[in-house]
Amino acid sequence: MDSRLEAVRDTVLARNPGEKEFHQAVTEVFESLGPVHDRHPEFLEGAVLERLCEPERQIIFRVPWTDDAGRVHVNRGFRVEFNSALGPYKGGLRFHPSVYLGIVKFLGFEQIFKNALTGMPIGGGKGGSDFDPRGRSDAEIMRFCQSFMTELYRHIGEYTDVPAGDIGVGGREIGYLFGQYKRITNRYESGVLTGKGISWGGSLVRPEATGYGTVIFAQEMLKTRGQSFDGQRVVVSGSGNVAIHAIAKAQSLGATVVACSDSAGYIVDEAGIDVALLSQIKEVERGRLTEYAARRPGASHVAGGSVWDVNGTVALPCATQNELDGDAAAKLISNGLIAVAEGANMPSTRSAVSVFQDAGILFGPGKAANAGGVATSALEMQQNASRDSWSFEHTEQRLTEIMVGIHDRCAATADEYGAPGNYVVGANIGGFVKVADAMLAQGLI
Ligand code: NDP
Numbered sequence: 129m130d131s132r133l134e135a136v137r138d139t140v141l142a143r144n145p146g147e148k149e150f151h152q153a154v155t156e157v158f159e160s161l162g163p164v165h166d167r168h169p170e171f172l173e174g175a176v177l178e179r180l181c182e183p184e185r186q187i188i189f190r191v192p193w194t195d196d197a198g199r200v201h202v203n204r205g206f207r208v209e210f211n212s213a214l215g216p217y218k219g220g221l222r223f224h225p226s227v228y229l230g231i232v233k234f235l236g237f238e239q240i241f242k243n244a245l246t247g248m249p250i251g252g253g254k255g256g257s258d259f260d261p262r263g264r265s266d267a268e269i270m271r272f273c274q275s276f277m278t279e280l281y282r283h284i285g286e287y288t289d290v291p292a293g294d295i296g297v298g299g300r301e302i303g304y305l306f307g308q309y310k311r312i313t314n315r316y317e318s319g320v321l322t323g324k325g326i327s328w329g330g331s332l333v334r335p336e337a338t339g340y341g342t343v344i345f346a347q348e349m350l351k352t353r354g355q356s357f358d359g360q361r362v363v364v365s366g367s368g369n370v371a372i373h374a375i376a377k378a379q380s381l382g383a384t385v386v387a388c389s390d391s392a393g394y395i396v397d398e399a400g401i402d403v404a405l406l407s408q409i410k411e412v413e414r415g416r417l418t419e420y421a422a423r424r425p426g427a428s429h430v431a432g433g434s435v436w437d438v439n440g441t442v443a444l445p446c447a448t449q450n451e452l453d454g455d456a457a458a459k460l461i462s463n464g465l466i467a468v469a470e471g472a473n474m475p476s477t478r479s480a481v482s483v484f485q486d487a488g489i490l491f492g493p494g495k496a497a498n499a500g501g502v503a504t505s506a507l508e509m510q511q512n513a514s515r516d517s518w519s520f521e522h523t524e525q526r527l528t529e530i531m532v533g534i535h536d537r538c539a540a541t542a543d544e545y546g547a548p549g550n551y552v553v554g555a556n557i558g559g560f561v562k563v564a565d566a567m568l569a570q571g572l573i
Contacts, residue, residue, distance in 0.1 A: 132172060221254075223261050224256070241556060360383040495555050
């Protein structure tokens with residue numbers, strides 16, 4: 129790392145002790161930015177990096193709620209409004225027991241660059257809670273969401289901060305959150321949340337967008353080597369929103385997706401994952417992958433273990449951060465891997481990224497490859513602002529154009545800065561320069 133940036137990075141780490149995922153995300157971005165600072169000394173003079181690493185606002189709040197037996201529980205809620213240089217803060221809410229400030233900050237930091245890469249007018253933010261939705265009834269989920277929004281509502285708005293979903297937050301949760309926002313404010317402010325239901329202000333393609341976008345990005349990477357998804361053998365991690373739609377898109381392009389996972393294990397289905405069955409079990413019944421193996425002839429379930437033990441030519445990590453380490457990367461490569469596109473945020477450890485890059489594997493980092501979700505959220509905001517709703521075909525076409533644009537911008541930026549084929553460098557520099565220019569133009573704020 130450039131020594132000028134290393135000094136800033138060390139200060140950031142010291143000021144934010146114990147936030148290891150945030151440290152990792154900051155370090156990974158800084159490693160790409162040396163050449164930018166050679167060309168743009170004004171970024172150093174303006175202390176852009178120091179400002180960028182300090183969120184504009186961090187909100188931590190109590191979320192009390194009662195379960196179905198009337199017992200009181202207390203969770204912690206977070207919203208980190210990281211950077212508004214390009215537009216209102218935009219980023220999802222995560223409900224998972226692992227959530228703490230360091231995870232929200234890593235996600236919010238990544239979101240700044242991702243949102244800049246989309247070319248849409250959106251800043252970066254993220255939020256969530258250490259609430260565990262697993263095993264909770266609909267009524268418990270609703271009471272939790274209502275309590276969460278009873279504090280959050282005062283901090284958000286269509287021109288201020290626009291949350292969406294992430295792990296543990298899908299259409300059901302966005303519905304309860306939106307209902308409570310409307311009830312408290314007495315405003316039908318569609319643009320305050322994205323990922324809404326189609327009949328009440330949502331956008332077609334939003335549920336599919338992150339997974340579809342990840343595959344579109346991977347397809348563009350494959351094209352640079354004269355290849356495509358057709359005939360690829362694909363391994364996916366996760367079986368939630370991003371994973372299911374990535375599987376569907378990859379198979380629609382002629383690939384066979386042979387494995388996917390959840391936090392308890394993985395399934396192998398050599399005939400190709402049956403997306404309708406997977407969606408029924410995971411999205412409708414909120415069940416486990418063991419049920420997929422029980423109902424699908426020829427499929428098997430492996431309890432525990434790593435889905436990355438399954439051989440494939442393309443890997444799509446779509447579960448969570450740091451789920452693919454250096455050893456798993458080496459194993460995938462020895463099993464014939466040619467490309468990785470990250471549907472999840474920071475699923476590959478820094479050592480895994482090095483292993484992939486050293487081996488010349490096509491590697492699409494999450495902040496570029498999974499930007500289709502937030503880009504389509506911005507399309508939802510456009511539809512809300514104009515009180516319009518677009519067709520599936522039109523919206524999917526926009527998503528495709530945006531993903532191809534992100535791919536091409538990352539590739540061109542990597543070339544410009546002497547790192548051809550390095551999408552990590554392309555994404556980090558491409559996102560950073562846009563935000564840094566806007567920050568300088570807006571004065572010392
Ligand atoms: P979901 O909650 O729909 O699904 C998450 C999936 O990942 C589940 O299969 C879950 O398994 C698995 N998972 C979650 N945490 C862990 C863990 N600690 N260890 C192992 N498996 C785990 O979330 P999404 O699909 O929406 O999000 C997946 C990833 O994509 C996240 O990194 C998210 O930040 C990222 N992302 C999501 C976007 C979106 O639009 N939804 C946009 C951009 C990025 P189980 O059910 O067993 O917990």
